[in-house]
Amino acid sequence: MLKKNQNGFTHLLLFLLLLIVISVIGFTGYRVFSGKKGGPTLPSLSATGQTVVYDKKASMQLTNGKCSGAGSVNIGPPMPIDQTSFILPYGVVVGGHVTPIDHQYYNGLNPHALRDTYDVIAPANGTIVDIEHRGTKTNTPPHTVDVPSSDEYRLVMAHTCSFLTYVDLVTSLSDQVKSKLPAGWQPNGNSSGVDIPITKGEVIGHIGGQTLDFAVWDLSKPLKGFVNATDYSAEGWKQFTAPTSEYLDPSIKTQVLAKYIRSAAPIDGKIDYDIDGKLIGNWFQMGTGGYHASSNTVQNYWAGHLSLAPDAIDPSVYIASIGNYDSYGGSSNVNSYSGGAEQFMIKDASPDPADVGQSNGLVRYELLQKQYVLPSGQVWDNASLTNGLKAVPSNDQVTGTILAQLTGARTLKFEVFPSKTITQVSGFDRNAKIYTR
Secondary structure: OHHHHHHHHHHHHHHHHHHHHHHHHHHHHHHHHHHHHOOOEEEEEOOOOOEEEEEHHHHHHHHOOOOOOOOOOOEOOOOOHHHEEEEEOEOOOEOOEOOOOOOEEEEEOOOOOOOOOEEEEOOOOEEEEEEEEOOOOOOOOOOOOOOOOOOOEEEEEEEEOOEEEEEEEEOEEOHHHHHOOOOOOOOOOOEEEEEEEEOOOOEEEEEOOOOEEEEEEEOOOOOOOOOOHHHHOOOOOHHHEEOHHHHEOOOOHHHHHOOEOOOOOOOOEOOOOOOOOOOOEEEEEOOOOOOOOOOOOOOOHHHHEEEEEEOOOOOOOEEEEEOOHHHHOOOOOOOOOOOOOEEEEEOOOOOOOOOOOHHHOOEEEEEEOEEEEOOOOOEOOOOOOOOOOEEEEOOOOOOEEEEEEEEEOOEEEEEEEEOOOHHHOOOOOOOOEEEEO
């Protein structure tokens, strides 16, 4: 009787073990299948034990494999807050930045400060995984006194394998960072993978009166507002640009947000305005190859860019940002930075570009020069902290008219008529160009 019970118990154990094996195989098969279906996006465990799904291919490209863990962390600002005057949001368009910019701008207290006046600090613990020497081409404003060395650097920091930040236009590296550079490392104008541990708040470099670029990348949260992500394949981080305010350490968040110029939601700004089948958002001239067009020169890669999107500071108005304005016969402020690109305020964005589709046929908008004014009506000096800025015309003179017509869900016929009012333009001519996305 005892032997019979033992055999029955043994059979029961074998049966239970078989069920467990089948379950494990089934779960593993599901994960493998899911991984194949989602490409390189696979689940990993964060330090808190939570499952984080992120793009591992992008992680490897951006971190050079010099990372650990997954998930986001609390961050601080990339400059001491007491050295910061104000912070511009994501989404600014200016000069060669024709599509909404994928970084914030931190401004030091004095826009006329000499190079290396202010500290650049690590937003969180992690690793500097890439340092790009920007060469001796300086972005220092001409009203400052330059020094013999005009080096500038871009630093990418991995805080986990799925969460990164970066700073750009750093005018010098800190002695601590330089002491940890690989033997024989020399700035050569190219990106260089490094593996330099950093501590939150540690000084990693310096900057002067020019602005400091800063952005957060969360590889677990790709943006949903680019209808064709392959347009941005040359800048793999762009689709992972994340709102800084969501990750700010509660101990300093209020102080950082107090420096924000933008007050409209989303407070950090926005870069992805595309709506499939609608006029709003980013477009690229047919045949140029997207954001970093191989057919364009390195200096003027933006020549084929076009954007019709809300203003970064006052989203109640639309901005037409045109990468090849001079090709339409316009007199642009051509220099090494703008390269023929221009930005204008749309006088009356009716119909709303977010609603314009193929059924609207040809639409026309007049263009104006723009300025920002304080609630009092005083013109903003572009150098001081303030709130409640409004975008208004610099004057009543129409600087031109644009014509736009969606000929397909992702095909746009577009033309600019500089110096002409809407009543002087009846239709496209031979200068019209085709854009896609």
